[in-house]
Amino acid sequence: MSAASDRLDARCPGGDMATRWTRHKFDLDLINPANRRGFHVIVVGTGLAGGSAAASLAEMGYSVTSMCIQDSPRRAHSIAAQGGINAAKAYRNDGDSVHRLFYDTVKGGDFRARESNVHRLAEVSNQIIDQCVALGVPFAREYGGTLANRSFGGAQVARTFYARGQTGQQLLLGAYGSLMRQVHAGRVNLLPRREMVELVVSGGNACGVIARNLVTGEYERHAADAVLLCTGGYGNVFRLSTNAQASNVTAAWRCHRRGAFFANPCYTQIHPTCIPVSGAHQSKLTLMSESLRNDGRVWVPSRAGDERAPGDIPEAERDHYLERRYPSFGNLVPRDVASRAAKRVCDEGFGVGATGTAVFLDFADAIARDGRTAVEARYGNLFQMYEMITGEDPYRVPMRIFPAVHYTMGGLWVDYNLETTVPGLFALGEANFSDHGANRLGASALMQGLADGTFVIPATITAHLAGRSFERVDVGAPAFAEAEAEARARNDRILGVGGGSTVTSLHRELGQCMWNLVGMSRSAAGLGEAIERVRELRDRFWADVRVPGEANHLNPSLEHAGRLADFLEFAELLATDALSREESCGGHFREEHQTAEGEALRNDEDFCHVAAWEHGALGSTRHTEPLTFEEVHLVTRSYK
Amino acid sequence: MAASPTTLRLTLHVWRQAGPERPGGFEVHHLAEVSVDMSFLEMLDILNEQLLSQGRDPFCFDHDCREGICGMCSLVINGQVHGPEAEITTCQLHMRHFADGDTIVIEPFRARALPVVRDLVVDRSALDRIIAAGGYISTDAGSAPEANALPVSTAVADEAMDAAACIGCAGCVAACPNASAMLFTAAKVSHLALLPQGAPERDRRALAMVERMDDEGFGGCTNERECQAACPKAVSVAHIARLNREFLRSSVLGRS
Ligand SMILES: Cc1cc2nc3c(=O)[nH]c(=O)nc-3n(C[C@H](O)[C@H](O)[C@H](O)COP(=O)(O)OP(=O)(O)OC[C@H]3O[C@@H](n4cnc5c(N)ncnc54)[C@H](O)[C@@H]3O)c2cc1C
Ligand code: FES
Numbered sequence: 061m062s063a064a065s066d067r068l069d070a071r072c073p074g075g076d077m078a079t080r081w082t083r084h085k086f087d088l089d090l091i092n093p094a095n096r097r098g099f100h101v102i103v104v105g106t107g108l109a110g111g112s113a114a115a116s117l118a119e120m121g122y123s124v125t126s127m128c129i130q131d132s133p134r135r136a137h138s139i140a141a142q143g144g145i146n147a148a149k150a151y152r153n154d155g156d157s158v159h160r161l162f163y164d165t166v167k168g169g170d171f172r173a174r175e176s177n178v179h180r181l182a183e184v185s186n187q188i189i190d191q192c193v194a195l196g197v198p199f200a201r202e203y204g205g206t207l208a209n210r211s212f213g214g215a216q217v218a219r220t221f222y223a224r225g226q227t228g229q230q231l232l233l234g235a236y237g238s239l240m241r242q243v244h245a246g247r248v249n250l251l252p253r254r255e256m257v258e259l260v261v262s263g264g265n266a267c268g269v270i271a272r273n274l275v276t277g278e279y280e281r282h283a284a285d286a287v288l289l290c291t292g293g294y295g296n297v298f299r300l301s302t303n304a305q306a307s308n309v310t311a312a313w314r315c316h317r318r319g320a321f322f323a324n325p326c327y328t329q330i331h332p333t334c335i336p337v338s339g340a341h342q343s344k345l346t347l348m349s350e351s352l353r354n355d356g357r358v359w360v361p362s363r364a365g366d367e368r369a370p371g372d373i374p375e376a377e378r379d380h381y382l383e384r385r386y387p388s389f390g391n392l393v394p395r396d397v398a399s400r401a402a403k404r405v406c407d408e409g410f411g412v413g414a415t416g417t418a419v420f421l422d423f424a425d426a427i428a429r430d431g432r433t434a435v436e437a438r439y440g441n442l443f444q445m446y447e448m449i450t451g452e453d454p455y456r457v458p459m460r461i462f463p464a465v466h467y468t469m470g471g472l473w474v475d476y477n478l479e480t481t482v483p484g485l486f487a488l489g490e491a492n493f494s495d496h497g498a499n500r501l502g503a504s505a506l507m508q509g510l511a512d513g514t515f516v517i518p519a520t521i522t523a524h525l526a527g528r529s530f531e532r533v534d535v536g537a538p539a540f541a542e543a544e545a546e547a548r549a550r551n552d553r554i555l556g557v558g559g560g561s562t563v564t565s566l567h568r569e570l571g572q573c574m575w576n577l578v579g580m581s582r583s584a585a586g587l588g589e590a591i592e593r594v595r596e597l598r599d600r601f602w603a604d605v606r607v608p609g610e611a612n613h614l615n616p617s618l619e620h621a622g623r624l625a626d627f628l629e630f631a632e633l634l635a636t637d638a639l640s641r642e643e644s645c646g647g648h649f650r651e652e653h654q655t656a657e658g659e660a661l662r663n664d665e666d667f668c669h670v671a672a673w674e675h676g677a678l679g680s681t682r683h684t685e686p687l688t689f690e691e692v693h694l695v696t697r698s699y700k
Numbered sequence: 701m702a703a704s705p706t707t708l709r710l711t712l713h714v715w716r717q718a719g720p721e722r723p724g725g726f727e728v729h730h731l732a733e734v735s736v737d738m739s740f741l742e743m744l745d746i747l748n749e750q751l752l753s754q755g756r757d758p759f760c761f762d763h764d765c766r767e768g769i770c771g772m773c774s775l776v777i778n779g780q781v782h783g784p785e786a787e788i789t790t791c792q793l794h795m796r797h798f799a800d801g802d803t804i805v806i807e808p809f810r811a812r813a814l815p816v817v818r819d820l821v822v823d824r825s826a827l828d829r830i831i832a833a834g835g836y837i838s839t840d841a842g843s844a845p846e847a848n849a850l851p852v853s854t855a856v857a858d859e860a861m862d863a864a865a866c867i868g869c870a871g872c873v874a875a876c877p878n879a880s881a882m883l884f885t886a887a888k889v890s891h892l893a894l895l896p897q898g899a900p901e902r903d904r905r906a907l908a909m910v911e912r913m914d915d916e917g918f919g920g921c922t923n924e925r926e927c928q929a930a931c932p933k934a935v936s937v938a939h940i941a942r943l944n945r946e947f948l949r950s951s952v953l954g955r956s
Binding site: 112115116119130131132133134135137139140149151187189190191192193194195196198199200201202203204205206207223224226228229230233236237238240241243244250252275304305306338339341342343344346445448449451514515518562564565606608609613614615616617 | 718719735737738739741742745746749752753755756757758760762763764765766767768769770771772788792794796817818821823824825827828831832833835836837838839840841842843844845846847848850851852853854857858860861864865867868891892895897898
């Protein structure tokens with residue numbers, strides 16, 4: 061066991077929970093509007109977190125540089141979110157409140173999140189909706205013209221705002237519009253098709269980044285007074301996930317190697333409703349929004365190996381196993397519970413479809429009850445997407461679904477100000493670890509991204525910029541030269557291997573290893589084996605990878621290889637973290653720690669803490685930040 | 701009826717171009733076993749893997765979400781923007797829509813304002829600059845009123861959503877004989893003009909965006925409607941009519 065570390069001071073304000081954020085904002089130093097222009101901030105990433113942070117800081121008067129991998133900031137992975145965004149507006153008169161959203165998020169995170177951060181998130185949620193509506197996000201409306209809501213996994217109130225099945229797209233386009241307004245005003249220098257390949261640290265402070273221009277291959281040095289990492293999650297360490305192809309751990313990993321602690325890497329979320337894998341060619345898995353579980357019923361045949369068409373299986377021979385095992389939440393149990401339940405029925409031989417690794421999600425009852433038109437209005441585009449991919453019509457035949465890697469709760473450790481252990485380096489959105497504990501509730505990642513970027517960082521960035529003295533470092537400094545040389549050397553080394561394995565084939569091997577041994581269900585033996593295999597694969601990568609072309613032009617194989625190299629280092633840390641966490645909580649399920657009924661068994665005695673890893677030449681060191689629960693009492697999660 | 705095959709043999713003619721100022725041309729490749737369950741981009745992945753194993757350069761093509769929402773993928777497939785199926789992007793096209801023995805011609809989006817970067821990748825930053833000229837509502841963070849203070853009827857919200865569904869892929873530009881960005885620009889103008897929140901800036905938005913569009917070298921609209929046919933999100937040319945009205949209005953009111 062590792063001891064609590066004095067390096068991990070979360071800087072949470074004490075006292076009354078409900079007023080902590082207000083008091084904290086008052087205690088933070090302010091920067092005079094006229095002086096803000098003199099501060100330069102680099103924002104890496106243009107998703108909801110990065111896009112909103114860059115726009116908000118520029119609106120306040122800071123000088124901002126914004127970069128992203130895609131050809132336009134509008135294409136960040138946030139665009140793909142379907143279901144919705146939570147807020148504690150309580151428009152439905154159903155007893156919702158800031159406190160309830162806070163409570164649900166702490167409980168849903170299986171008591172592994174920091175209460176102060178979560179409370180702040182719930183508090184600013186309402187302002188987010190106000191802001192988005194003002195920006196023209198076309199949320200769904202009631203006939204009277206007010207905003208509509210639906211309920212989402214894990215919540216018994218309807219607090220989710222949505223724009224058809226394209227909520228992430230509409231929110232991101234709102235943030236993107238604000239960002240482009242600041243680009244137009246000359247306050248944001250926008251750099252698309254750039255990949256951050258190194259963090260530059262001087263005198264202990266983050267002072268810039270090295271980015272590679274993906275079109276010309278040039279390495280660029282960017283200096284700043286603060287760096288915000290808004291680079292999303294690392295789900296693609298499993299290769300197949302619902303994430304976009306360019307989603308990566310590189311930016312976060314490079315920061316980790318330069319001193320930022322990495323927290324809870326083993327907290328990964330598997331989403332229960334995805335389209336099952338169809339073959340080895342598969343390049344990504346498609347999510348069917350969880351909102352489908354509001355109206356769809358999950359079932360498998362009661363008899364293992366029943367190969368009849370679903371329509372031929374009478375009601376009495378269907379096992380609606382979620383409704384049976386969790387009568388009060390039924391099909392709306394949290395994601396981790398729903399995912400493991402699906403894996404369990406498939407492992408026991410009840411799975412359906414050609415591979416036997418799928419369960420049915422059936423809309424027949426909803427269509428009979430509400431009519432096809434109503435169902436189409438709610439889920440039309442999702443049904444269309446399903447048919448396009450599988451060639452089957454879900455209005456007539458139940459969908460086949462299976463869990464897939466979807467979201468990563470782990471990320472760079474940050475304090476209450478969202479600052480990492482490297483002063484001047486902040487992490488926002490999915491790239492940090494702070495708000496979701498061991499499991500994220502549906503519709504709360506979009507909320508967190510916009511909260512961090514729009515309302516938190518504009519207040520807390522002064523903790524660094526005004527709160528301490530640091531030296532300005534320009535791009536001619538040795539720290540920049542050294543970081544650039546390292547980044548160049550790494551790519552040159554990759555190009556020089558000239559072996560026989562393609563990047564894709566090696567990534568596929570890594571993904572299989574991670575999914576099988578570090579996926580939904582983990583054991584000490586399996587994790588040990590995974591670590592061995594990851595090391596072997598890493599050696600093979602550096603001995604046998606083949607990347608064609610040069611570094612001085614658009615070279616997607618080289619980009620992919622660089623990201624895979626970092627995944628191969630990170631994967632070992634993920635497995636190591638999973639091995640050291642001797643309990644089951646949220647998305648982390650250890651086979652050794654379960655009840656007789658197969659439910660997760662938390663160990664609050666020994667593991668009620670954040671595990672944050674420090675990088676070192678001789679290996680990683682585990683530090684801990686103890687978690688205390690003052691408002692939400694530690695109880696075993698139960699969705700029975 | 702014979703069972704349809706589960707794998708296809710294909711001949712591919714794929715555009716190769718080393719850079720914007722370099723000459724380009726088609727290369728011919730053959731694939732022996734393409735599963736009908738693959739997506740079009742997965743088929744290109746297989747082609748690239750095959751090229752790599754032969755020690756040759758893979759083709760560059762843009763993609764990211766692979767589920768039809770980020771607008772990153774492009775391609776003209778057998779002369780059609782985003783391929784033969786209506787209302788989908790290239791990444792959503794599946795190989796079950798092709799037949800064994802088919803020849804498929806794959807080209808980049810072509811337009812003066814969208815220069816080729818490499819192979820099948822083009823530069824679409826001109827679209828970002830059109831948005832920068834006015835495709836937003838200018839509300840700073842923190843200054844928004846209570847969200848329900850301004851009711852919006854479902855009909856208006858729905859129509860605004862139809863316009864806002866644009867993914868910015870530039871398919872409309874590639875499909876237009878004039879390489880116009882009219883549908884793209886109209887979608888944003890229309891989305892914001894429909895909503896009451898967008899009203900304060902109506903007097904200048906359309907003018908600023910259209911001027912920018914012209915400056916970027918996009919052609920004019922002559923009502924060919926190819927854009928609507930090619931649009932993966934079925935954005936309607938009715939929005940162009942609204943843009944024209946907004947443009948007139950802002951030409952009168954926004955010049956001052
Ligand atoms: C299919 C899907 C559906 C989802 N649905 C929902 C939902 O309904 N509700 C919900 O709340 N959440 C949902 N989520 C989760 C949510 O979308 C994400 O967690 C969230 O959008 C992440 O936002 P972000 O700003 O942190 O990062 P992202 O949106 O992932 O943005 C990352 C940015 O960083 C850039 N970047 C990354 N690495 C580098 C680098 N090295 N150099 C330069 N730039 C870099 C990228 O280019 C991009 O701009 C969904 C996720 C998926 C995959
Ligand atoms: S890859 Fe995102 S729309 Fe095709």
